[in-house]
Amino acid sequence: MKHLNKLVLSILLGMSVLSLPTVASELERLDEPQQPKYKASVAVLVDYVATPEGMWGVTFAPRHFDPAYSSWGYYIGYAKGQKTDIAVPEPAESFMKEYMWRFGLSYSLTKDLSIYGGATAYTYETHYTNNIVHPIEGPGGEPTWEKNRDRDWGAEFGLRYNVYQGFTLGAGYDTRNKAGVFSIGLAM
The missing domain is CATH 1.20.5 (Single alpha-helices involved in coiled-coils or other helix-helix interfaces)
Incomplete structure (x- = not known):
């Protein structure tokens, strides 16, 4: 043994x-240094979110600069709607504002086609007067403005396609607003 x-x-x-x-x-x-599967780039996109009032925004979407993760990227975007008046009985006044932050990850399926998904933080603000004028200001005074703010979280997913030499188109869906997100821009 x-x-x-x-x-x-x-x-x-x-x-x-x-x-x-x-x-x-x-x-x-x-x-040895690895050859990246895809070239590192940053896309700058103008977005339209198809809410009832419509929101316009901008998104920055870098594709990962680490050769070991060249298929992966991330994005962050911000969209804002216009100030919209709300019909209320006179002499009251009211308007609303909406805006949304978007952020998440993207994955390149091919050199030109990538999918993305992430979270959205949608904020809806309502501004209104309470029709109360402070007695010190007298009859010509301004009413007091009040504000309500609601923030809801949602998810989004979509596709981005590099059409020609950096010209990029994107289409996605936001679950919070049940709305399409359409993007156009350049990848550098």
Whole structure:
């Protein structure tokens, strides 16, 4: 039994010594810089979110600069709607504003086609007067304005396609607003 242990130990030691050049060449190969699957770029896009009032915005979408993760990217965007008057009985006044932050990850399926998905933070503000004028201001005074703000979270997903030399089109869907998100821009 003692001879068998020495034999096994000798074989294992010999195999270890013989495999050292292979391990060294593997380590050298890992140290070599990897060629990225896709070229790093940043897309700057103008967005339209098809809510009832409509919102316009901008999105920045970098494709990852790390060669090991060149298929991955991320994005952040902001869209804002116009101030819209709300019909209320006179002499009251009221208007609403809406805006939305968008952020998430993207993954390149091919050189020109990528999918994206992420979260949206939609904010809806209502501004209104309470028809109360402070007695100190007198009959010509201004009424007090009040504001309500609601923030809801949602998700979005979509596609981006590089049509020609950086000209990029995008189409997506926002679950919070149940609305399309359409983008056009340039990738540099």
